[in-house]
Amino acid sequence: MAAKIDIDGYVQGVLDGKRAFVARAITLVESTRAEHRVLAQQLLSRLLPHAGAARRIGISGVPGVGKSTFIDALGTMLTGLGHRVAVLAVDPSSSRTGGSILGDKTRMERLAVDPAAFVRPSPTAGTLGGVAKATRESIVVMEAAGYDVVLVETVGVGQSETAVANMVDTFLLLTLARTGDQLQGIKKGVLELADAIAVNKADGPHERDARSAARELAGALRLMHPADAAWTPPVLTCSARESTGLDTLWDRLEQHRRVLESTGRLAAKRRDQQVDWTWAMVRDELLDSLYSHPSVRKLAPELEQRIREGTLTATLAAEEILGAFRGGVGDEPGGGTSA
Known part of the structure; x- marks a missing residue:
């Protein structure tokens, strides 16, 4: 730079x-x-x-669901309809693995060369908080540049789905037809985040199984408390490989946006996300300050050793660390706090 x-x-x-x-x-x-x-x-x-006019859609999926192929197919369909599509990723593992979205970009063969699309590799900030922060700010850039559909892909595991859900308007979960329990591999928390579910690879000999899986998932959703009383998450089938069912899926995603707009939930949701994000940044900054504080860095190794040896409780260790952070601990590790 x-x-x-x-x-x-x-x-x-x-x-x-x-x-x-x-x-x-x-x-x-x-x-x-x-x-x-x-x-x-x-x-x-x-x-x-x-910024602010774009459709912000988060996309998550079970392993092997074909997310890259799906995003390539959906994005290409949307650019064909006149939309400008941006693809971002939240992948806190990218700094360790080299970034799986880099590989995904090469697999999004059509979008990667589409003049109406922009595929951005995941930032390598290393932590989920750092990556999520960069992605949120990238959304502002993309929207200001005129991209009216922003697809945010969750690549990592753990809390990355929640991080993505907290920066988009609509959260789409991709899954597969499976033998036996169709809910296998879907974490309950992720299911609760979904505003729509699509069973991908519903083609050829798998089409019947995909429709069966969709019915089972729809039944499971009926037993759950909906996040929004005005919206019941639809469960659909599609095939990214054959580009079938994508138009119907997009119609339902657009319907969700219309419901959010008509009920005032879209504006309220984005305001709530901004407030939540403010406090998340405060927490991240405080933790960074804590970890980098000279007194804490000096004190931490001995405290960690004493905890491992069983001579110091975690509660007392935490009190000493916070005391050091606040400037109330002397130069000697393990020293008492001042009055």
């Missing part, structure tokens, strides 16, 4: 939809360097009035 960054040029380039400036702007918001963070916030403040 050049030492001198022209924010005015970045803003105009993004608003003009120039791909090079969009890429540079996202690189800037992904940077963890202090001087870049200041510039990134200046950029985002200028772009924010031009």
Whole structure:
């Protein structure tokens, strides 16, 4: 990145939809360097009035569901309908594995070369909080650049699905027809996040099993308390490979958006997400400050050793760490707190 960054040029380039400036702007918001963070916030403040109109859709799926093929097929269908599609990813494992979305980008053969689409590899911030922060800010850039559909893919495991759900309007869960228990492999928490479910690979000999799986999932959803009383998550079948069922699925995703808009839930949901995100950033910054505090770094190794030896309880260790963070611990590890 050049030492001198022209924010005015970045803003105009993004608003003009120039791909090079969009890429540079996202690189800037992904940077963890202090001087870049200041510039990134200046950029985002200028772009924010031009963002917010896009459909924000999160996509998660069980292993082997064919997410890349699905996103490629859905995105290509949408660009064919006149939409501009951005694909982002939340993958906290990317810094350790080299980033699976990089491979996904090469597998999204049509979208990768579609002038109406922009596929962005996952940032390598290393932590879920860091990656989610960069992705949220990238959404602002993409929307300001005129992308009216933003697909946010959850690649990692654990809490990444929740992180994605907290930055989108509609959360789509992809699954497969399975022998026996159709709910196998779907975490209950993820099922509760879903605004729509699609059973992929409903083609050839698997089509009948896919429809059976859809019926079973629909029955399971009826036993759960809906997140929104005005919306019952639909369960549909599709085949990304054959591009069948995608138009019906998109219609239902659009229906969900209309329900959110007509009930006022869309604006309220986004406001709530901003409040939640504010506190999440406060927590992340506090933890970063705690871990990097000189007194804490000096104290931590001995406390950890004493905990392992069983000579110090976790509660007392936590109190000493917090005391050090607040400046109430002396220079010697394990020292008492001051009055």
